[in-house]
Amino acid sequence: MAAPHTTQLKISGMSCASCVGRVETTLRAAPRVTDAAVNFATETALVTHEGPIRALTDALNDAGYPAETTQTTLKIDGMNCASCVAKIQKALSADPAVVDAQVNLATETAQVTFFDGATDPQKLADLSTAAGYPARVAIAQMDHAQEKDATALTRATIFAAVLALPVFVLEMGGHIIPAFHHWVQATIGTQASHLIQFALTSVILFSPGRVFYAKGIPSLLRGSPDMNALVALGTGAAYLFSVVATFAPQILPAGSANVYFEAASVIVVLILLGRVMEARAKGRTGAAIRKLVGLQPKTARVEMDGTFIDRPIADIVVGDVLQIRPGERVPVDAEVLGGTSYVDESMITGEPVPVGKAPSDQVVGGTVNGTGALRVRALRVGADTVLAQVIQMVEQAQGAKLPIQGLVDRITARFVPAVIAVALLTIAAWLIFGPAPALPLALVTGVSVLIIACPCAMGLATPTSIMVGTGRAAELGVLFRKGDALQQLQQSKVIALDKTGTLTLGRPELESVTTANGFDRDQVLRLAAAVEARSEHPIASAITRAGPSELPEVSSFQSLTGLGVQAAVGGHNVLIGSPRLMEQNSISLTDLAVEAEQRAAEGVTPLFVAIDGQAAAMLAVADPIKPGTEQALERLHAMGLTLAMVTGDNTRTAQALAEKLGIDHVTAEVLPDGKLAAINALRDQFGTLAFVGDGINDAPALAAADTGIAIGTGTDVAIETADVVLMSGDLRGVANAVEISRRTMRNIKQNLGWAFGYNILLIPVAAGVLYPFGGHLLSPALAAGAMALSSVFVVSNALRLRRVRASLPEDTHNHSSQTVTS
Structure with missing residues (x-):
């Protein structure tokens, strides 16, 4: 019988003192456990036992308090062939605290996942060394031992x-x-x-x-x-x-x-x-990893008592105020406090056009400042920065x-x-x-x-x-968070896409203004923008953004629930809203009705403006299609893939967009759980499926798909759930991801x-x-x-x-502006 020994485990899910009692009871009931003491403050458990660690972790999982795992990277010397890989994996897996050990001959590293607290990286390195393959714990900076x-x-x-x-x-x-x-x-x-x-x-x-x-x-x-x-x-x-x-x-x-x-x-x-x-x-x-690491500045200028001094990047803490001079790399993720400039964010997003930055905007560590000087406050430093997380994702995928x-x-x-x-x-x-x-x-x-x-x-x-393919993908703005996605994605038969924020910008914009009864377009837009400035509705914001910067004074503003708004502006009585609102106020829409019906059939939302009792204009508001979406979908079709849209939007709008973009299959008006059912139905009909989404409501679908692809400009939840992340939010990245996946597997x-x-x-x-x-x-x-x-x-x-080139390179001009036509 094995001698008793004590194991420390990090416990997740404990929220109160009663949880401590349940965890202790669970551990003491596990096979061959003699004692268990749980510390709520440190969220750890010290367990004296004779049986295997897995018996403890299995019991904790069943009780709903899983033991936490962590990961370390070991640099290993002396590997020459695949049999070396097998031996090292066997040696590392011999530690009962090790959950998984992945040894990579090409990088001469091992990624080891283990129960947090039950062992430590140095002990794992010692196991490899004892097996005849000297190992050391990799540090965050690039290891130059391979070059030596x-x-x-x-x-x-x-x-x-x-x-x-x-x-x-x-x-x-x-x-x-x-x-x-x-x-x-x-x-x-x-x-x-x-x-x-x-x-x-x-x-x-x-x-x-x-x-x-x-x-x-x-x-x-x-x-x-x-x-x-x-x-x-x-x-x-x-x-x-x-x-x-x-x-x-x-x-x-x-x-x-x-x-x-x-x-x-x-x-x-x-x-x-x-x-x-x-x-x-x-x-x-x-090379891709070294290039990414090379983007990290070594020092930063920190404000201290009214002056700026250079300090090592490792010494920067959240809240430090930094100065970024023209042409310098941004040292950490930060919020702009003062100054304006354009920042080249292509290394993160793949977009070549510099992005304007002003106070309250955020800048990302590793990006390049333009000609202006910026004063910023550090928000995320060290391993929490976007660049560090990108490097970690690429390393894990490699x-x-x-x-x-x-x-x-x-x-x-x-x-x-x-x-x-x-x-x-x-x-x-x-x-x-x-x-x-x-x-x-x-x-x-x-x-x-x-x-x-x-x-x-x-x-x-x-x-x-894998190393070269995932590295090249990262340079093209495609991050394979999970390595097996590299193999799974190229097997996809259907690409399912969310609509809002994925195919479209996710923000309504005023698309056109059609006037009637001799009203002037600019006057209508000025009055409508002034009224809608009082409303917080996204469509109202779209109209306000399209109007002039100086707006007349509004009085007696009234929101009419489900119908629209009414207000007095510059001596005029203005109504903005649905056909029903116009009908209730006996306003004839004869001159605008035909075009309104046509635009509604196209998935556009028509709103009517009446001024002083007369129909003045029809405002067409739509969620614009993202730049590059049409080219991306054409390319995916050319690759032999079936395209599907799964959205919570209404069927008429979704169908109109699908016809415009050439999407093969539409499932509309579904809730998040309905998206899961839609994905399963598509998989049954067409085969292996990849889902592209950006919102919190897309997270279940991203997890359920064979390959989940998250738009990088979306929510953290969606990105964390996905297998692949598109850093730029441009759908052309989906075509690039499929191309890289296919080329890499062909190469393998x-x-x-x-x-x-x-x-x-x-x-x-x-x-x-x-x-x-x-x-x-x-x-x-x-x-x-x-x-x-x-x-x-x-x-x-x-x-x-x-040398793999982007299947569809992103445009070199800025698409962010929206044109309002009359």
Whole structure:
């Protein structure tokens, strides 16, 4: 029986002292718990128990007080292939407090989710280190260790190459140029040549190449060999055979005392070179994150006792007053207190047009101030800023494991042992059936099989594409908050969209003014705007915004519920409202009725203005379609997707908008729970569904959809619920998100096709299947070169995603102004 131990858990959902009692009762009733003490102030529980932590957390979940989880990122050294990933995940998951561990070979990181308080990041790093993969807790700033490792690896590779060159020339030069072989024999002699090769190869294997033995042999002894084990076995076999052939050739069969020092040394050089190329290429896959981190200013000018002093960004606290000079980056999210300027927010929204800022407006950290100076108050700092959250979202998406990766992991977990078995069978087959001298031929083929089959390319195929794809998406203003959305979105058959705030601006605007009975348009608009300025209705605000800045005085204002408003303005009696209001006041609408009906059929709201008892004008108010919406929907149609609208608006308005935009299916007049039913019906009819929305009422639909896409200008609730966030609020981002998703998955499939196809085709070649057809064997050195190039091909192919262009680039001019036509 396990010894009792104490675990601390962070508890959520406690709101009063009685909750404490319920939580304590729940924990004490859990299996093999001896004591539980809950602290309401700190919202923690100290539990003494002998059973597993999961028994405690399951009991808390059932009671409605779930244990909180938190996440940390570990930087891990020494990973070379997919089997390393599996080992590290197993080591981290061995901690009972760990909920989930996702290890990414491309970024050399692990994202670990654990029960808050039950363990800590440093303990998790120690678990990875104990498993043979040194780890450290990642800090918020970019970690430059990867760059240093690449530099050290480059030096080791150059050193190994300098030593391997004479070995290669001495041994292979004679095979290529017979005269050189005779010259070596006549000058230094064959034995001296072998001794020189032995000395140089020994330095290579026990200096730059020792990493393969230091990691490979322990993994072999643990019964879980990795790619280092393959290299160690292959080069070790070639080296030991060559040592015997050099110092005790008499114990080998006649004619088989050949040396393969050049194979061992060149294999090490080529695999090290492959790792250098991988490291450099993988460094480029994180370019998006580095670019985002580079947007964070290092210092800020803080107001202290009437003067401004520069302070490190880490020292800024909420409430500090800062000065932002022309051309500077905004240091933190803040509210403008004084000054006016235009700020370039393209790094957050993707919109290239600078946005005007004045007192009471908010600015986002990392954006670029224009020509004006601003005085601001810090609202959000550190990890709470929009930029920090964007960086976190991208990092989490880059570290995600897609469903397709699960299949790859299951295959690669069994791959290395299978390769060793194939190599042993190859050696046995050559020893039994091969021509004389069979031993060196068996050695060459066995070593070639071990070397060519290293599963680096398999392990890199998926994560490198995810890194580059999600990074490029972020640069286009598309954030994949959940990694599996990258795979799920490209499977979508139907895109369902909310109407208000998604397809439209979500704010009524005065679209047109049609006058009658000789009234002047400007006069009508001036009087109507003055009256509506007294009302708080959104339609009234639209009319007021469209009017002049200076308005006449209003007297005897009266709101007529459900009908409109009435007021006296500048000596005129003004009525604004519905046809029923006009009818009640015996005002004829004959000259305006036909156009009003036409506009209503188009989804526009017609309002009538009467001045001094006569019909003066018809005001057409509508929620304008967002700029770029029509192009976005055309592009989505061109991608073969079905488009649907799900809205709470009235059916006539929704149908008119759908006809104008070419939307295939409309569900209108639904409440939030009705949206869920509509989504399920659409999914049943068309297949996998993505939903695009922006409001609080869209959150359930975003969560229920196969992929939820939130408009970034929408509510926090919608954004938190979604799988994908469009930072600009422009629907063209949906087309970009689908394009990135499709291109990334296509790239992953290309990589996997190459990685698996390469091994399926070349392992038999390495084993010698072509030998009966011309006596050709694959040299171990060539096998090492092919293996290295395989990994480089996969990473280079993933890097092509950096060149993906926006499926629909956003316009370079400002769409915010609305035109009122007569």
